[in-house]
Amino acid sequence: MINGDPYVTQVKHVKMIGPRRAEQLARLNVYTVHDLLYHFPREYIDRSRLISLYERKPGDMVTVVGRVISCQENRPRPKLTVTKAAMEGDRGLFYAVWFNRVHIKKMLKPGTRMYISGKLVKGFGNLEVQVHDFEIITTGGDSLHAGRIVPVYPATGGVTQRMLRTFIHGALEEWLQNYREFLPRRVLDGEDLMILSEALKQVHFPDSHALAERARRRFVFEELFLFQLQLALLRRNIVRVEKPYRYRPSNELIKKYIAGLGFNLTSAQRRVVREIMEDMESPHPMHRLLQGDVGSGKTVVAILTLLKAVESGLQGALMAPTEVLAEQHYLSLNRSLAPLGVRVALLSGGMPVKDRRSMLEKIAMGELSIVVGTQALLQDDVVFNKLAVVVIDEQHRFGVRQRGSLQKKGVCPDLLIMTATPIPRTLSMTAYGDLDMSVIDALPPGRQPVRTYYVAPGELPRVFSFVARQVAEGRQAYVVCPLVEESEHLDLQAAENLYQKLIENELRGYRVALLHGRMKRADKEQVMQQFRSGQVDVLVSTTVIEVGVDVPNASVMVIVDADRFGLAQLHQLRGRVGRGGDQAHCILSARLRSREAAERIKAMKFSQDGFYLAEKDLQIRGPGDIAGVRQSGMPEFRLANLIRDRDLLQAARRQAMALVNADPELRAGEYHYLRLALERYSQRGGGYYHIG
Numbered sequence: 001m002i003n004g005d006p007y008v009t010q011v012k013h014v015k016m017i018g019p020r021r022a023e024q025l026a027r028l029n030v031y032t033v034h035d036l037l038y039h040f041p042r043e044y045i046d047r048s049r050l051i052s053l054y055e056r057k058p059g060d061m062v063t064v065v066g067r068v069i070s071c072q073e074n075r076p077r078p079k080l081t082v083t084k085a086a087m088e089g090d091r092g093l094f095y096a097v098w099f100n101r102v103h104i105k106k107m108l109k110p111g112t113r114m115y116i117s118g119k120l121v122k123g124f125g126n127l128e129v130q131v132h133d134f135e136i137i138t139t140g141g142d143s144l145h146a147g148r149i150v151p152v153y154p155a156t157g158g159v160t161q162r163m164l165r166t167f168i169h170g171a172l173e174e175w176l177q178n179y180r181e182f183l184p185r186r187v188l189d190g191e192d193l194m195i196l197s198e199a200l201k202q203v204h205f206p207d208s209h210a211l212a213e214r215a216r217r218r219f220v221f222e223e224l225f226l227f228q229l230q231l232a233l234l235r236r237n238i239v240r241v242e243k244p245y246r247y248r249p250s251n252e253l254i255k256k257y258i259a260g261l262g263f264n265l266t267s268a269q270r271r272v273v274r275e276i277m278e279d280m281e282s283p284h285p286m287h288r289l290l291q292g293d294v295g296s297g298k299t300v301v302a303i304l305t306l307l308k309a310v311e312s313g314l315q316g317a318l319m320a321p322t323e324v325l326a327e328q329h330y331l332s333l334n335r336s337l338a339p340l341g342v343r344v345a346l347l348s349g350g351m352p353v354k355d356r357r358s359m360l361e362k363i364a365m366g367e368l369s370i371v372v373g374t375q376a377l378l379q380d381d382v383v384f385n386k387l388a389v390v391v392i393d394e395q396h397r398f399g400v401r402q403r404g405s406l407q408k409k410g411v412c413p414d415l416l417i418m419t420a421t422p423i424p425r426t427l428s429m430t431a432y433g434d435l436d437m438s439v440i441d442a443l444p445p446g447r448q449p450v451r452t453y454y455v456a457p458g459e460l461p462r463v464f465s466f467v468a469r470q471v472a473e474g475r476q477a478y479v480v481c482p483l484v485e486e487s488e489h490l491d492l493q494a495a496e497n498l499y500q501k502l503i504e505n506e507l508r509g510y511r512v513a514l515l516h517g518r519m520k521r522a523d524k525e526q527v528m529q530q531f532r533s534g535q536v537d538v539l540v541s542t543t544v545i546e547v548g549v550d551v552p553n554a555s556v557m558v559i560v561d562a563d564r565f566g567l568a569q570l571h572q573l574r575g576r577v578g579r580g581g582d583q584a585h586c587i588l589s590a591r592l593r594s595r596e597a598a599e600r601i602k603a604m605k606f607s608q609d610g611f612y613l614a615e616k617d618l619q620i621r622g623p624g625d626i627a628g629v630r631q632s633g634m635p636e637f638r639l640a641n642l643i644r645d646r647d648l649l650q651a652a653r654r655q656a657m658a659l660v661n662a663d664p665e666l667r668a669g670e671y672h673y674l675r676l677a678l679e680r681y682s683q684r685g686g687g688y689y690h691i692g
């Protein structure tokens with residue numbers, strides 16, 4: 001045992017790791033002893049019993065030891081390189097074969113001893129192993145690398161598996177004693193979890209596959225538990241605070257606004273508004289998530305929430321994830337609130353310094369009632385006079401950190417978070433476990449399902465003729481081209497070409513406009529304004545219209561290259577039509593190059609329910625798709641996988657809530673190490689959302 005704290009001790013102090021190795025390990029994000037011990041294997045190879053090749057059948061996965069006798073590289077076809085090594089095994093000759101590993105031959109010098117894992121095949125009477133994985137045996141003790149279940153780590157150039165095993169083994173020997181169990185006894189027992197020191201041993205050098213799995217389970221739980229505990233504590237902080245402002249009971253402004261809407265609120269909207277108003281009238285800050293499918297009428301609810309503050313002489317802020325969205329919100333708020341005498345402002349990033357300064361002054365004086373902007377609203381120089389409520393249109397871009405930073409700013413306003421893309425019910429509690437939940441679960445009356453079709457790109461001319469007929473009947477249409485991220489330029493080109501083609505052919509004589517992200521703000525606004533007021537029939541656009549656009553007379557959505565969009569995005573886009581009473585159509589044109597693309601289109605044709613599609617999206621992507629989880633807005637974890645580990649997630653949440661309910665400060669002596677672990681976890685920014 002060594003004195004010191006594994007969380008802060010640099011990894012170069014572990015035996016056999018010097019400064020040079022430490023630099024290489026840094027590339028694996030391993031800086032401290034703790035990082036090293038929490039560098040978990042990505043898989044294991046079973047070398048506990050090396051069974052002779054002669055006792056195995058073709059098709060079996062095998063692991064054997066062999067010594068290279070000779071090696072040959074062939075290129076039977078232009079894109080195929082076959083490297084074949086003759087090897088001496090325990091009872092004679094066999095061949096090891098690599099496909100398309102062009103540099104492998106250099107490593108296979110005669111005399112080299114290695115472990116080989118792969119598939120056994122019979123080739124012309126010889127035994128042959130198609131290699132999946134191999135490891136060169138160097139001199140020295142082999143007990144870590146053979147005769148056992150052996151860990152395989154995420155590695156990087158220069159750091160080999162054998163080195164990692166040796167380093168980690170050394171670190172375990174020296175440092176394991178320094179690890180204190182921090183999960184409370186009750187939790188360990190209740191969830192039948194392996195204790196920390198045992199789990200650290202078993203996760204790296206397991207005595208059996210079952211024990212490796214139990215160890216993994218403990219670390220997954222640990223990660224989810226700390227995350228949930230963080231949320232539970234965030235929530236507890238909110239509940240304890242008393243708001244500095246109270247709202248007046250009068251609702252004149254709200255009534256006026258509702259009277260001017262031209263429709264009645266749906267019962268789902270009314271219920272949600274009631275939930276929000278009750279929160280706002282309570283002495284503690286609101287902390288609520290508003291979920292609702294596309295077109296379900298969230299904007300109205302957001303406006304009512306902000307008006308409640310204005311009504312009482314207080315201020316409200318609306319935060320959007322991007323400038324474009326902030327602009328759109330600003331325009332729509334201003335349109336409906338200016339007539340009521342409510343002063344709304346847009347605080348945008350690109351403002352001239354002078355304008356910004358004067359706007360900040362007005363915000364500080366309380367002359368502006370509602371301020372719309374991006375997360376720039378959180379900057380230090382933005383000081384409100386009486387900020388009572390913040391509505392965050394989240395769109396999956398903000399996260400726990402932002403919620404925390406509002407609190408840190410010393411303000412504890414009422415908080416309403418809106419998400420436009422429904423989150424699968426089973427997952428929403430992970431990311432939003434600290435929030436109360438309101439769901440608008442019904443669409444306004446009179447909406448008809450959008451008819452959804454798939455066409456091959458060759459059929460597009462026919463589709464545009466259909467668009468022309470609809471326009472002739474007085475409807476409006478969107479034509480969307482995908483955003484090619486690598487090249488904004490190409491993207492623009494595609495939209496421009498299509499626009500030219502349409503005005504010369506199928507849509508000649510109609511009023512067609514082009515909209516893209518590179519246009520000046522004023523020009524964009526003008527085009528949108530024209531489309532909204534019906535002066536433009538067809539809007540050809542890149543994805544700038546994805547969210548927030550609301551033109552009820554638009555009834556056709558054509559999406560070109562629909563295979564480039566994710567399911568959530570397609571659903572968002574389709575949600576731009578079918579917002580009025582007319583029958584709406586959505587036409588998806590794509591080349592179906594992959595199974596996933598085909599499945600997405602199928603799901604779109606099958607369902608209009610955002611919650612269903614969100615679940616489906618995760619299914620199609622599969623649990624291994626980290627990027628998919630990221631896009632869905634979920635926090636990222638090191639080990640836990642929110643789909644595979646759903647049960648553990650629920651357990652972690654239950655335990656975290658119970659703990660905070662029983663001891664809201666985690667004051668009891670037995671929680672000393674838990675408090676420490678939690679502190680470290682949040683310092684590392686554990687389990688936050690991907691921002692951007």
Ligand SMILES: Nc1ncnc2c1ncn2[C@@H]1O[C@H](COP(=O)(O)OP(=O)(O)OP(=O)(O)O)[C@@H](O)[C@H]1O
Pocket residue numbers: 263264265266269292293294295296297298299300420444445547548549550552575576579
């Ligand atoms: N109760 C209602 N009855 C009829 N129409 C409504 C009702 N509530 C909202 N609408 C209208 O439905 C359309 C969609 O509403 P809104 O823009 O608020 O949806 P949203 O939930 O914000 O959708 P998205 O996430 O797609 O932007 C708007 O044209 C709005 O005026």
